[in-house]
Amino acid sequence: FIDNFQSNFSMFHWTNETINIWSHLLGFIYFTYCQIDRNLYSLPSIGASSTDHIVISLSLFGAQMCMFLSATFHIFGCQSSQSRQKYLQLDLFGISAGILSMYITGIYTSFFCFENHLRNYLAVLLCLFLITGIVPFRKDSLDSKVIGSRIGWVHIIYTTVILFGLCPIVHWVILHGGFGNPHVVEWIPSVLIVYSLTGAAFFFYVSMFPERIRPGQFDLVGCSHQWWHLLILAAMVSWQVR
Numbered sequence: 300f301i302d303n304f305q306s307n308f309s310m311f312h313w314t315n316e317t318i319n320i321w322s323h324l325l326g327f328i329y330f331t332y333c334q335i336d337r338n339l340y341s342l343p344s345i346g347a348s349s350t351d352h353i354v355i356s357l358s359l360f361g362a363q364m365c366m367f368l369s370a371t372f373h374i375f376g377c378q379s380s381q382s383r384q385k386y387l388q389l390d391l392f393g394i395s396a397g398i399l400s401m402y403i404t405g406i407y408t409s410f411f412c413f414e415n416h417l418r419n420y421l422a423v424l425l426c427l428f429l430i431t432g433i434v435p436f437r438k439d440s441l442d443s444k445v446i447g448s449r450i451g452w453v454h455i456i457y458t459t460v461i462l463f464g465l466c467p468i469v470h471w472v473i474l475h476g477g478f479g480n481p482h483v484v485e486w487i488p489s490v491l492i493v494y495s496l497t498g499a500a501f502f503f504y505v506s507m508f509p510e511r512i513r514p515g516q517f518d519l520v521g522c523s524h525q526w527w528h529l530l531i532l533a534a535m536v537s538w539q540v541r
Contacts, residue, residue: 309377315518315522316373316374316377318529319528322528323367323370326366326536329536330359331363333359333539354407358404361399361403364393365535366393369393371386371389372386388436391453394431395428395431396428398457398460398461400535402424402464404538405467405538406421410471416470434453454505472487489541493538497530497531497534499526500527501527504523509521509523510522
């Protein structure tokens with residue numbers, strides 16, 4: 300373990316955490332830029348309402364939290380067992396914010412003309428945030444694993460939340476008359492890209508590929524957790540750009 304002073308400078312050393320730290324630090328900087336650009340320039344230029352500003356701001360704030368808390372965990376989680384546990388809990392809370400931040404803009408824009416559905420989905424989204432936000436801070440929630448695997452109950456909950464996103468997508472497609480609608484055809488590729496990237500990220504995280512088949516060769520570059528970081532960042536950026 301290292302002290303707080305050493306932790307601050309560890310990000311400038313090339314270690315197995317360097318890519319994890321800087322991928323999400325740069326992600327935090329990017330989403331901070333987006334927060335400023337959207338609220339000061341992009342949204343005012345199209346006469347966006349105050350609700351539009353709130354939704355976009357919350358979405359970007361969730362992405363900022365995800366990136367910042369992730370980088371913080373990888374910088375300061377090496378101080379002690381207790382600090383690692385604390386920062387890991389915050390990291391998982393950030394993942395909740397990051398996942399749901401993508402949902403909020405998708406649901407808001409998809410059901411903007413269907414107010415009842417919009418209210419219902421936003422209520423479900425709030426419940427999901429409360430559940431996924433509380434679970435990491437419960438005792439033993441981080442240590443509970445499915446027998447014989449690296450997958451914990453926390454991972455199962457997050458996977459369920461990700462899969463939940465398919466419900467409003469299918470509902471939205473049906474409301475617009477199916478895949479013959481030009482609006483659906485235009486947006487479905489963006490959804491597929493996000494799910495492909497997050498699916499690939501989860502594959503690397505769970506499988507621990509490639510280091511499990513070539514131990515020691517991917518300690519600094521190319522390990523599964525680094526791919527997890529890069530793919531999650533790519534998914535969030537692709538969604539916000541669209």
